[in-house]
Amino acid sequence: MKLTASHCGCSKNFWHPSIKEGRIEVNVDKTYNADADAGSWNYTIVDGTVEKYTHQWESNNKWYEEHVEYGVGRKLYEGNRQYSCETLVEETKYRKGTIMSIQQHYEKEPAATNMQTGELMGKQVVIHTTRVKNKEQYYGDGTWKGHKVVYENGQVAYEYKYGNKQLTINDDQGRRIAFIKGIIDTDGLSDSRTIIPVNAGWNQVWDKDDPELFRLRARMPKNNWRSTPEASDIRVIEVTIYDAETQRVTSRMRKENNQLQGEVLRNDKYFHYINGVAISKEMFYAKPEDLDCNEVLKIPNAQVRASFIKKVGINRIVDQCKATLIEDDKENDYQLLSIQMPHKGGEERIAGDTEMRILKVVCTTTKQVYTLRVPPTVNTVREARDWTFGIGDNWQDVLRKSEIETLEFTKET
C-alpha cells in the first residue's frame, strides 16, 4: 500500500486502526518536501495499536535512529550513516500508561492526527444528488433564510431555517441518518447561520471519487468572531450519525470552539479528547490525583500540555510541584512561577538548571491555561513574556532587547 500525505507531516493523514496487524513504512524524501529531513518510519501494529516503531532520519549531516517500544522505553542514537548509529544519545524509560509514554505515543502515532480536523461527518453521511428532486431556498429582507431539500419520492431530506439550532437529516425512506445540534450566541455576529448544512451552494463538498455525491458537512460559521469573546461565545456543535436500518448510533462527536471534546464515537470505535487533543482512554478517565504534575509540565507539545493542565488543574500543579509565585500580573492574567528541580539521579536524567521558571498564560480566545518554560534568569512577567516572543540579547534572538523596549499588540487573539 502506498500512502501519500499532503499538507501535513509525513506521519499524518492516514488512519491506522483500520490496519489491525502488520507494519507500516513511511519514507520521506526531498522530492516530496524540500524542507523535510530525509528519513523513514517503521511502525509495528498489533491489534490496531502501534506497539513499537523505529524512526531514522538525517539532519545537519548527522544520521539518527530512534527506537521506541511502548511500555518499555525510547533510545536515540546518533552517528554516521555509513557506520550505522553507534552513539547512544538519550535513553528514556517509562512505564506503560504514564503521561510521558502517552506523549511519545501521541507524537508519533499517526492515528491521533486524522480526526483532529473534524472529518467525522464528511466520511459518513452522503446524499445522492440524483435522488434529490428540488431544493427550496427561503429569502427574506434580501437575505438567505434557509432551505428545504426534498427527494424525488417526496420525502424531505431536511428543512433548515435561519436561526435553527438543531437539524435532523433523513434518507429517502424517511429514516433518520443524522442529527446536528449547534449552540451559539448569535447576538452581534455578522453571519448568524448556526448550522451550515448540506448543499448550501457555498459549502457543498464533492466526493472526488463519485461526483454525484456530496457530503454533509456541519461546521462552525467562520468569520463571525467578536473582538472580545465572552464565555457565552464558546461555540458548541454536536453531531450524531445513525445507521439507517437499525437506528443505532454509529458516530457521535462534540466540538467546542472547533476542538473535539470528550468521548468521541466514530464507526463504533471510541476515542477520547481534551481540547482537541487525542489521548488514551486510560488517561482520559484517570483521576487527576493519579497523574504526576512534574510529568505534565515536561510534555513538549504546548497544546497537549495545556490539555493535561486542564485535566489536572493548575492549582494542583502549583501545590504538588511546590511552585513559588515570583510575579502575579492580574490585569493581563500572567503569572511567573519558580519550581525547584529535584535531582533524582539514576534513571531520570536532569541536566543543567536546578530551577524551572514557568510563565502561566491564559489564551485570550479560548481561556485555556498554558504554561511556557522561560529561562531561569528572567525575573518579571514582562521580561518572561517578551523572551518568548524572541526578544533577547543572544545572537539567535530575533529582536534585540537593547533596542526594543517591549511588544505592544495592535490585536491579540
Place this chain on the structure above:
Amino acid sequence: MENSKRKMCCFRQGEIIIVPRDLTNKNSRTTNYIKKGDGIIREGEASGHFHKLSGGTLYVNPRDENDMWLDNQLETIELTHDEHAPIKIPKGAWKVIIQREYSDEMNTYVRD
C-alpha cells in the same frame, strides 16, 4: 541608549507574532528565502488546525522552516485559525515570529 528603545506595534495569534520587518534583527538576510505558496504559517501537531494567510506572499528560510517573513502588497490580508479570531494585517513587509520556549538543552518553538 534607553531613549532609543522602541515599543513595537505588532499582532499576535496564538503562538504566531507578526512584527514590522524593518525592526527585526538587521543581520538577518532573506535573499535566499523561498515562496511558501499555501500561505500556511504553521500547522498544529495536536489539533491539525493551522494559521493561514488569505493573501500576500510568505517567504520561508529553506534552512529553517520557522524563519519566515511576509510581503503584503494588498490593503489588508487576514490571518485565520480555527480556534482564534482572525487578524487583519495591513500592507507592508512583516517578520513572522514563532513564540519560543526555554529548555536547558535547546530552546524550542511553541508547538500546539
